[in-house]
Amino acid sequence: EAQVTQNPRYLITVTGKKLTVTCSQNMNHEYMSWYRQDPGLGLRQIYYSMNVEVTDKGDVPEGYKVSRKEKRNFPLILESPSPNQTSLYFCASSTPTGGLDEQYFGPGTRLTVT
Amino acid sequence: AQSVTQLGSHVSVSEGALVLLRCNYSSSVPPYLFWYVQYPNQGLQLLLKYTSAATLVKGINGFEAEFKKSETSFHLTKPSAHMSDAAEYFCAVSDGGSQGNLIFGKGTKLSVKP
Numbered sequence: 602e603a604q605v606t607q608n609p610r611y612l613i614t615v616t617g618k619k620l621t622v623t624c625s626q627n628m629n630h631e632y633m634s635w636y637r638q639d640p641g642l643g644l645r646q647i648y649y650s651m652n653v654e655v656t657d658k659g660d661v662p663e664g665y666k667v668s669r670k671e672k673r674n675f676p677l678i679l680e681s682p683s684p685n686q687t688s689l690y691f692c693a694s695s696t697p698t699g700g701l702d703e704q705y706f707g708p709g710t711r712l713t714v715t
Numbered sequence: 716a717q718s719v720t721q722l723g724s725h726v727s728v729s730e731g732a733l734v735l736l737r738c739n740y741s742s743s744v745p746p747y748l749f750w751y752v753q754y755p756n757q758g759l760q761l762l763l764k765y766t767s768a769a770t771l772v773k774g775i776n777g778f779e780a781e782f783k784k785s786e787t788s789f790h791l792t793k794p795s796a797h798m799s800d801a802a803e804y805f806c807a808v809s810d811g812g813s814q815g816n817l818i819f820g821k822g823t824k825l826s827v828k829p
Contacts, residue, residue, distance in 0.1 A: 605758075636819075639722065641821060642821060643721075643805060643819045643820055643821035643822050644759075644805065644819040645819075646816060646817075649816060659816070669725055689758065693759075703749065703761040703764060704759075704761075704817060706751075706758035706759040706760070707758050708757060708758045709756075709757070709758055710776070
């Protein structure tokens with residue numbers, strides 16, 4: 602089954618404690634992206650990756666890091682989480698055909714930083 | 716730069732009534748437009764997309780949207796609402812460039828009353 606998986610689905614942590622949210626897709630997609638969803642703000646892009654070892658900032662990259670060492674995986678790293686990073690995070694993937702293709706979304710990771 | 720405006724953060728309809736969710740876009744290039752749906756506690760799922768072919772686009776679950784360049788609109792409609800349509804709906808635009816990044820609207824939450 603074609604899917605994007607994220608782990609963990611729920612996470613409560615404390616300010617400053619480094620964490621990683623994993624994202625994996627089994628569709629051999631080149632393009633992967635991270636979004637955060639906040640009430641009243643919709644989805645905002647954090648980082649995206651066009652292919653292995655190619656990453657770029659989205660609209661709200663501050664406080665986040667990513668890496669793309671393998672095509673299927675695109676982890677999101679919070680080196681020193683802060684309460685304003687409490688949010689619902691989605692990973693997505695697609696083929697990079699000039700924006701024509703749909704993005705496939707993971708189930709989301711709800712992060713709370715206290 | 717591309718942007719999307721969704722009019723109405725909450726829309727409530729009765730079961731069997733017409734569903735109309737509004738989306739206006741701003742784009743300096745011919746846009747690619749998408750509607751995604753998010754059911755409670757789930758990721759986003761593509762409803763339909765416009766990629767410069769037919770201006771009336773039919774999607775899943777009986778939804779359709781019409782691209783109107785003169786009005787810069789891409790409103791989502793369904794003739795008869797069903798209880799299962801209750802969800803949050805997001806309009807998105809892609810610049811169609813090599814990145815294919817999506818810009819999302821803030822979302823419209825649809826409630827369906829029995």
